[in-house]
Amino acid sequence: MTRVHNFNAGPAALPLPALERAQRELLDYDSTGMSIMEHSHRGKAFEAVHDEAISLVRQLLDVPDDYHVLFLQGGASHQFAMVPLNLLPPGKSADYILTGGWSEKAYQEAGRVGTVRIAASTEVDKRYTRIPRQEELQLDPSAAYLHMTTNNTLFGTQWHWLPDTGNVPLVADMSSDFLWRRIDVRRFGLIYAGAQKNIGPSGVTVVLARKDLIDGGRKDVPVIFRYATHAASNSLYNTPPTFAIYLVRNVLAYTVETGGLDEMERRNRHKAGLLYGAIDERPDFFLAPVENESRSFMNVVFRLPTEELEKRFVTEAAREGMVGLAGHRSTGGIRVSIYNAIEVTSVERLVEFMKAFVARA
Template sequence: MNRAHNFNPGPAALPLEVLQKVQSELLDFAGTGMSILEVSHRSKDYEAVHNAAQSLMRELLGIPENYHILFLGGGASLQFSMVPMNLLGPGVSADYVITGAWSQKAFKEAKLVGNPRVAATTEEDGKFTRIPKQEELQLDPQARYVHITSNNTIFGTQWHTFPNTGNVPIVADMSSDFLWRPFDIKPFGLIYGGAQKNLGPAGVTVVIIRDDLLALCREDIPIILRFKTHAKDNSLYNTPPVFAIYIVKLVLEWIKEKGGLAWMEQENRAKAARIYGVIDSYPEFYRAPVAKDSRSFMNAVFRLPSEELENKFLEGAKAHRFVGLKGHRSVGGIRVSMYNYVPKSSVEELARYMEEFARAHA
C-alpha cells in the first residue's frame, strides 16, 4: 500500500492495525455471520462491544465509578447546546474561558439558554495566540461550571496545565486532544468530545459526567437531550452509532497494548518536538504565531514569508503525499495536525521536507 501521510485536522488518522482489524472482520463480526454494521444494538454481541469500550476508557483514564461514560451523537457542536440546556437555568450562571473559535461557539450557544459570563479571553485583533494565565481568570465561585476548550485546532494553542477553579467543576471540550496524555479527572465535572480527531471515526461523541453534576441536570427539556436519560439507559435510549463505537473500542485496545496513555504522551511529545524544532531552527522563514508556553502538541500552526511560498510549500507537499496541511480558511498559513495516531515516521518525513524547503527558499 502507498498510504498517504495523513495530517488532516479531522476526521483524522487511525492506527493502521485497527483499520486492518476492521477490514478482516467486516463481513463476519465475532462469528455472527453478519457485519458489525448489521448487528442489532440490542444484541448481546453489540452489548459486549459497548461495555468493553466504556471499561477500557475507564481503565486508561483512571475514571472513578462516580462518573458515567456516555456515547452520543451530534458531535461537540451539539454539546455546546446540550451542556447549558442541562446545567443552566433561572438564577444559574457559568463561566466560559474564550481561547478560540470553538469556545466562542460554545459561549454563543450557552447565551441562548442561560446567563454565562466570560471569565477570560485571550483574543487580540480577532486572533488567539496564547492560553490565559491563572491570575487572568475572573472566576465566579457561585458558577455552576467553568467551561474550557482544552486544545484549539484553528489557532494551535493548548492548555498545558488546567486551571484551578476551586470548588467549581470544570467542563471541558476535549475533542482535539482527548487521550493524548494521562491527566487527573477529579477537577472535571464533565468532559465531552467528538471522536474524529483523537479517538476514532466521525459519528460518536464521548461525554464523561460526574454524578454530582448529573444530579443537577434539568428534567424540563426534551427527553433525548437530557444527560440523565442517556446515563440511565447506558447510552442505549436510542440507536447508538454502533460502527463508530466498535472502532473506538478497537482503538482503546490498541492504546492499551502499546503501553497506555503514558506511552501515548511520550509519542505525542516526540512528534511535536520534531516539528517545532524545525520551526525554531528557521525563525526567519517559519513563523509560529503562538506563545511557546501555549503551543499545541496536536496542531502546530505557522506561516512562511509570503502566501506565494505557502502555496509552493503545499504544492510540493502533494508530491510527498502529505495530506491536510493547509491552515484553516479563517487564518490561512500551514497547520500540521499530528493527532494520536499520526505515526512518528510521517512526522519525520514532514520535518525533513520542511528543512529541505527552508534551505532551498530561505
C-alpha cells in the first residue's frame, strides 16, 4: 500500500503510528477478546482509555485544576449554539470578532439565542486577509464573553497574539490549530476544538472550560445542552463516540512520545517556512492574499494567475500523490493544510512540485 500526501482541511491526516496502533488493537483490545468499539462506555476498558485521553490533554497543555476537560459530540458547529446557551443570559450581550466564515457562523448562531454584537471584522469585499489589531477591537466591558476563532481554515489567517479582554471571559474556537503549540489556558474562559483537523477523527470535540464559568451557566436550557451536565458525569452523561476518543488518545500519546508541543511547534514552523518560502520566491506566480503577520501555520492559501492553472495544479498534484489541495468551494484557489500530522517530507515534496509546475506552466 502506498499512502498519499494528505493535505485535506478536515477530516485530515492522522499520524501513521496512531493509526498503526489502532490497526494492531482493532480486533482484540488489550487482550479483552473484542474491539474497543464493542466495549461498554461504562466498562473498565474504555474508562481507562477515556481517562488517559483527558490526562494527556492536561499534561500537554498544563491545564489547571480549575478547568474541566470535556469530550463532547456535534463538532464545533454544535458549540456555536452551546456556548451562548450556557454563557449568554437574558439581559446580557456577547461580543464576536469576525475573521472568517466559521466566525460568521458562530456569530449568526449566537444571535438566535440572545443579543450579540460585532466587536471587530476584517472582511473586505467578502474576503478576510488579516487579523485585527487590538486598537480596532470595540469591546463591551460588560459583555458576557468575547468569542474569537484562532485559525481560519477558509482564508488562511491565524491569531498570533491574544486580545486584552479585561474581565470579560475569552471564548475561543481552536478547531483548526488546537495543540499546534503551547498556549496559556488561563487566558481563556472556554476553548473548544473539533478533533478532525489536528488531534483525531471526526465525531468528538474537546472543550476546556473554567469551572466557575460553567457552574454559573444558565439552568433554563435542556439538560443535555448544559456544560455542567457533561462535567458532572466526566463526559459520560450519554454514550460518547468511543472509537473517536480512543483515536484521540492514540494521537495525544504519540504527541507526547515525539517531544510534546515544543517539538510540535518547531516542526509546524519549519513546514510553514518551507511552504511560504516557495510562495514568496515567485510572487509573480503564487499570489498570496494574506498579510504576512496574519499568515496561518495550519492552512496556507494562495492563488495562481488563472483558474485554469489552478485546476491543472490540483489535478497534476493528485497524479503525483498529493491530495486535498483545492481551496474551499466558497473561496477557490489553492489551500494546503499542514496540520500536526503532516510530515516535513510531504511539504518538501509539495515544494518540489510547485517549482516544477512553475517551470512548465
